[in-house]
Amino acid sequence: MAMTKVLTGKYRTTGMAPLDLSSCSKSDILEYFEASFDLNESLFTGLKDEDAFYKCPDRLRLPLIFYYAHTATVFVNKLMLAGMMTERVNLDFETMFETGVDEMSWDDTENYRMGGSFQWPPLEETVEFRRLVRNRIRQLIKDTPLQLPITQDSPWWAVMMGVEHEKIHIETSSVLIRQMPITMVTTPPKWKYAPESTGTSINKNPLLRVEGAEVTFGKPEDFPSYGWCVEYGQRTFNVPTFEASKFKVTNREFLQFVKEGGYENSSYWTTEGWNWRCFRQARHPAFWVCTKGCKSGCGAVISSHSHCLPEYFTTTYSEPNININDNDISPPNGGQNGTSNGHQNGTSNGHPNGTSNGHQNGTTNGEQKGNECQPEFKLRVMFDVIEMPWDWPTVVNYHEARAFCAWKGPEFRMLTEAEFNMIQGGALGDPSKGVTSDPVFHKDPQANFRLTFGSSSPVDLYPANDLGFHDVYGNLWEWVEDHFNGLPGYKQHHLYDDYASPCFDARHGLMLGGSWASDGTYNSRFSRMGFRRHFYQHAGFRVARTLPGAGKSPVVMVNTDVYILGAGMEENDLTVPETVGLEVVPMASTNKQFHHETEEFLAAMLALQYGDGGQNDSKALADFCVEKANHYGCPLQNAVQLGCGTGGVGYQLAKTYKEVIGVDYCARYLDAAITLQKTGEFRWPTPVSENDAKKPRTENGTITVNIPADVQRDRLTFKQMTWVPNEIPKVDLVLLDFLDRVSNPKAWWLRLWEIVTDNGIVVVISQKFGKDELSADLNKKFDLLEEQEYQLQNSQGQPKVAMATIWKLKL
Incomplete structure (x- = not known):
């Protein structure tokens, strides 16, 4: 029985085209919003019961109840930031469901929110929360004057951000539901899988030649559709002639890699990839089903579950299709002959039993022989286990894709981002001409996206583009060789400061082109998405190679070392095999905050905050704040410092505040601060320069700093954050003193009014931002109490003149 109780609107199984923000009406926006809210909720009707909402389909992700509520939470938070919503719906929920998980490694330990000890709210309350949010946004859209075009500076951008974020999680949730034990899901009404084949088996995947050319990519700032910050900017490369496979790599092709021991041969894998393969004990792609009890990757109480059991080859697990309340839903398509798997004949279309012969005769895998039934594998789709559709593209992570390419031959690889933009073909047109240049706006886009099907489709189902390539858009995302990073000119949007920038760390791969589950602008020609290389999405790849003598194709790799809190520094591998015809273009992370994660910056911060025992800057700043709090009659119970560095000021504030x-x-600053909290002392082997007038006391060339004896260290809590979230409680003092070193200052001061008590104060110390720069935003919620010069010092003891502004909430 489908779980209709999760619907706060209509049941829906397909998406809709995005909006032209230069000409849309309020009714268009309302319809677009309702459709996204409906479609996301409709996915969850495929969970069999309420208990499934509290299970972790992936040990590195949260239970499904989080994803059901998360998008509504983000909607509220962004509309509050933009000033379009002035009262919250449910602050507890908008805190609990605000931030998800982006773990650093495949073997991360499950945190308490994943492992089951966290008490999530009842489903009924969570559904009601979504209902209230939906009604608020409906009314907001109806009541707020609309001025076109909607640009990044418009408050309506927050509405579009919420809608497009909802669409991102339609894809995220579909991946996670696909990972759930099959016994916990049921096929919802009208859910339609693609046919397994067009009738002709794809036994060849020829390489097509693409002539070298200059290519420029990136979304223009004035393009009239919503865009995420990572899409904007521009990059130009000269790309030599190359070849790429006509189709994405199919299940049939990938089977040969599996059968010939690709998962057992470490020589095909990168070091990181092989470590992942061993940890996961992977024998085949995650959604392939065999009989050997393979490790599933589920978390918490279902961590022992395996998708690979013999009964999946003898039992049908889908439930009968049913009508769904009063939404006039007829039974889903299912199989055309009454089968549960949606295939034309309910059987596999055959499999190759030949061996790989490399790239002979201009193909990536030669011609496979035979069309016999292959019983070893079936495929897990969203709500069913079906006969293996060999002509569908294979779903793999980056590590598996790269290993397959190495198995094909030493010269094979995936596409680069520049090459992907070249195979899009010439039919798109000039982006300056408007939305007609983007295929997501075409009336008949001829691609599998927007949930036309509830699954991948045969790679030859849709026609090739003018260059001969199929599925450049949709079906599956394509992994490329480049690291995920911002384009030149990248700017974070103040409403979503951490949307992408934390992922510019050389550990996130880049995916392009969208998938069958991508909706709205997610399938745009400009879409760029980054995920950990071990993550599973609806993603595949196609094979490429550089032609001999043509030169090397540029591939962008991030060369900024990133320090991970609790883990330290991991070296980046910026090398590629000589044989694959790639030239690494090392580029600094466009997250400028990562550039502070160096030993030199740490030494300077220690010197600044603890030089001369911390009696200068840290004590002086803490004393200044306490003096102002006393002057304005503020309580002295609790405080937060945004920009705590290595903790020097916080430890001084703890002498007064409880x-x-x-x-x-x-992260490097916080590691030092936390070590000081635990031990009272921090030693660092890199000495401060002898020219440093404020260096801490040294012993044998080691920096040593200590916490003052009169500090109660248990009064402090340290948090790593990229902007101010809801989990910061209301406090009597907010000290904001690092605006001069953050990438997006506005993202930090917009939320200050929600984290200070009615009787508290906000103290802002900055060389760049005084009352004139802050007033446009802060005056909406605060009264300015005073502004005065404040003398800071740098790590060399040289004076710096800043401005101190003191603010109090309007009553």
Whole structure:
């Protein structure tokens, strides 16, 4: 029985085209919003019961109840930031469901929110929360004057951000539901899988030649559709002639890699990839089903579950199709002959039993022989286990894709981002001409996206483009060789400061082109999405190679070392095999905050905050704040410092305040602060320069700093954050003193009014931002109490003149 109780609107199984933000009406926006809210909720009707909402389909992700509520939470938070919503719906929910998980490694330990000890709210309350949010946004759209075009500076951008974020999680949730035990899901009404084949088996995947050319990519700032920050900017490369496979790599092709021991041969894998393969004990792609009890990757109480069991080859697991409440839903398509798997004949279309012969005769895998039934594998789709559709593209992570290419031959690889933009063909047109240049706006886009089907489709189902390539858009995302990074000219949007920038760390791969589950602008020609290389999405790849003598294709790799809180520094591997015809273009992370994660910056911060025992800057700043709090009659119970560095000021504030929260984005600073909290002392082997007038006391060339004896260290809590979230509680003092070193200052001060008590104060110390720069935003919620010069010092003891502004909430 489908779970209709999760619907706060209509049941829906397909998406809709995005909006032209230069000409849309309020009724268009309302319809677009309702459709996204409906479609996301409709996915969850495929869970069999309420208990499934509290299970972790992936040990590195949260239970499904989080994803059901998360998008509504983000909607509220962004509309509050933009000033379009002035009252919250449910602050507890908007805190609990605000931030998800982006783990650093495949073997991360499950945190308490994943492992089951966290008490999530009942489903009924969560559904009601979504209903309230939906009604608020409906009314907001109806009541707010609309001025066109909607641009990044418009408050309506927050509405579009919420809608497009909802569409991102339609894809995220579909991946996670696909990972759930089959016994916990049921096929919802009208859910239609693609046919397994067009009638002609894809036994060849020829390489097509693409002539070298200059290519420029990136979304123009004035393009009239919603865009994420990572899409904007521009990059130009000269790309030599190359070849790429006509189709994405199919299940049939990938089977040969599996059968010939690709998962057992470490020589095909990168070091990171092989470590992942061993940890996961992977024998085949995650959604392939065999009989050997393979490790599933589920988390918490279902961590022992395996998708690979013999009964999946003898039992049908889908339930009968049913009508769904009063939404006038007829039974889903299912199989055309009454089968549960949606295939034309309910059987596999055959499999190759030949061996790989490399790229002979201009193909990536030669011609496979035979069309016999292959019983070893079936395929897990969203709600069913079906006969293996060999002509569908294979779903793999980056590691598996790269290993397959190495198995094909030493010269094979995936496409680069520049090459992907070249195979899009010439039919798109000039982006300056408007939305007609983007295929997501075409009336008949001839691609499998927007949930036309609830699954991948045969790689030859849709026609090739003018260059001969199929599925450049949709069906599956394509992994490319480049690291995920911002384009030149990248700017973070103040409404979503951490949408992409934390992922510019050389550990996130880049995916392009969208998938069958991509909706709205997610399938745009400009879409760029980054995920950990071990993550599973609806993603595949196609094979490419550089032609001999043509030169090397540029591939962008991030060369900024990133320090991970609790893990330290991991070296980046910026090498590629000589044989694959790639030239690494090393580029700094466009997240400028990562550039502070160096030993030199740490030494300077220690010197600044603890030089001369911390009696200068840290004590002086803490004393200044306490003086102002006393002057304005503020309580002295709790405080938060946004920009705590290595904790020097926080430890001084803890002499007065009973609770102090120190927040910073810099992991290396926070590691030092936490070590000081645990031990009272921090030693660092890199000495400060002898020219440093404020260096801490040294012993044998080692920096040593200590916490003052009169500090109660248990009064402090340190948090790593990239902007101010809801989990910062209301406090009597907010000290904001790092605006001069953050990438997006506005993202930090927009939320200050929600984290200070009615009787508290906000103290802002900055060389760049005084009352004139802050007033446009802060005056909406605060009264300015005073502004005065404040003398800071740098790590060399040289004076710096800043401005101190003191603010109090309007009553």
